[in-house]
Amino acid sequence: MDNTRYASLSEAARVASTRCDSWCFAMSDESYNIEGLQGTAQIHDEENPTDEDSFYMVSPAGAIGFSENGETIEWLFLPLNHTENLPLKINAEKQANFCAKCGSRIVSGARFCGTCGIRLY
Numbered sequence: 331m332d333n334t335r336y337a338s339l340s341e342a343a344r345v346a347s348t349r350c351d352s353w354c355f356a357m358s359d360e361s362y363n364i365e366g367l368q369g370t371a372q373i374h375d376e377e378n379p380t381d382e383d384s385f386y387m388v389s390p391a392g393a394i395g396f397s398e399n400g401e402t403i404e405w406l407f408l409p410l411n412h413t414e415n416l417p418l419k420i421n422a423e424k425q426a427n428f429c430a431k432c433g434s435r436i437v438s439g440a441r442f443c444g445t446c447g448i449r450l451y
Contacts, residue, residue, distance in 0.1 A: 333387070333420065333421055333438070334387070334388070334427070334438060335385035335386070335387065335397075335427075336385060336386040336387070336388070337380060337385060337386075338371070338375045338379075338380065338386070339370075339371040339374050339375055339386055339394070339396075340368065340371040340372050340375050341386070342371070342386035342387070342388050342394045343367050343368050343370075343371040343394065343407075344368070345388045346367070346388045346392040346393070346394050346407070347364045347367065347368065347392075348392075349388070349389075349390065349391060349392035349409075350391060350392025350393075350409040351363065351364055352364075352409070352410045353367055353392070353393075353394070353407040353408060353409055353410060354407070354408055354410055355406065355407060355408075356405050356406055356407065356408050357406075361410060362407065367407065383398070383399065383400060384396065384397065384398050385397055385400075387403060387420075389414055389416060390414070391409050391412060391414040392409045393405055393407060393408050393409055393412060393414060393416055394406050394407040395416070397420060400420060401419060401420055402418060402419055402420070403416070403417065403418055403419065403420060429443040429445065429446060429448060429450070430448075431443065431446050431448045432445050432446040432448075434446065436450060
């Protein structure tokens, strides 16, 4: 699973909408289409901004999870008819999002910076 972290539910919803087009809320039977999810996310972000230790994640199939502590994931929005096995813990291996040498964004899983070529780990 990609460990990209999103500071807001709106950011996560934009990414999830490229992977799926309908979701159900994990704790009820409410369902959302792309517009409904994005509208809900915008309202949620205005009323409940995340703190510096919290973030959202998006699964390969488009599920949206929230981590308050950087260790566990609470899955909030699940793709309708999902069959994906969703982890409850975040992969302990952390990767930088930006190159320490040139500041360019790093592709997840890359061993070298695509801009300056420095070895990342």
